[in-house]
Amino acid sequence: MKFDLANNTAVALSYKPAVTSAAANGTGVDLAGYSSATLVAFIGAEGDTLSSSVFFEISLEHSDDNSTFTDVEQADITNGTIAAGGIWLKIDGTGTAGTSGNPDSTGTVTQVGYVGGKRYIRGVIAKTGTHSTGTPIGLLVVKGDAIHTSDNTITAHNV
Numbered sequence: 001m002k003f004d005l006a007n008n009t010a011v012a013l014s015y016k017p018a019v020t021s022a023a024a025n026g027t028g029v030d031l032a033g034y035s036s037a038t039l040v041a042f043i044g045a046e047g048d049t050l051s052s053s054v055f056f057e058i059s060l061e062h063s064d065d066n067s068t069f070t071d072v073e074q075a076d077i078t079n080g081t082i083a084a085g086g087i088w089l090k091i092d093g094t095g096t097a098g099t100s101g102n103p104d105s106t107g108t109v110t111q112v113g114y115v116g117g118k119r120y121i122r123g124v125i126a127k128t129g130t131h132s133t134g135t136p137i138g139l140l141v142v143k144g145d146a147i148h149t150s151d152n153t154i155t156a157h158n159v
Contacts, residue, residue, distance in 0.1 A: 010034070010143045014123045017042055017138025020056070021131035026123040026139045028066040034143040037114040038079075039123050041089055044107045044136025050093030054129030056137065059086035062118035069122060076116030086124070088112045091135070107136070 014026030031037055041058050048054055061069035062076065071086030080088045089110060114121055123139035 008144065008146045012141050014141050015125065015139035017136060019047060019134040020125060020137040021134035023127050024125045028063060028120040028122045029141040031119055031121065031143055033147050035145040035147060037121055037144060038111050038142040039114060040109060040111045040140040040142060042109050042138040043091055046135045047133035048131050048135065050091060052092060054131065055090060055092035057087045057126045058089040059124045060088055060112060060114065061086055061122050061124055062116050063120040064118055066120040072116055076114060078113035078115055080112035
């Protein structure tokens, strides 16, 4: 039996898209019933001029209990590089407009895969400098590789 993509994935918000001018912890997302995940960052057009002194950093944390979170390490992710503090994305206005580091006026979407062994993950937003206007940021978790029963029946996975 073949499964379509909708029966092998589910989505959940870690950080509701909003104009952001402060640091924030996303909500932990339960990965029970799935064997992989992707954290997707939606970055809107920058409201403040981003630079080396005014920027956001997005990190990925994981937890066994949805209470005590720790930074992921390089071995826990795919499709990216983890810096100290679990940081995988720096939004500082550098690079080509519309790329992950430079949302400019067009915005951008970027992602990092999670293959670590913890049950919960969340995105974390850190800010440096004065963000008076804010920048739209949202963090979405796509849970993948749904675990199906041995007879290949579909197990409902509610978000």
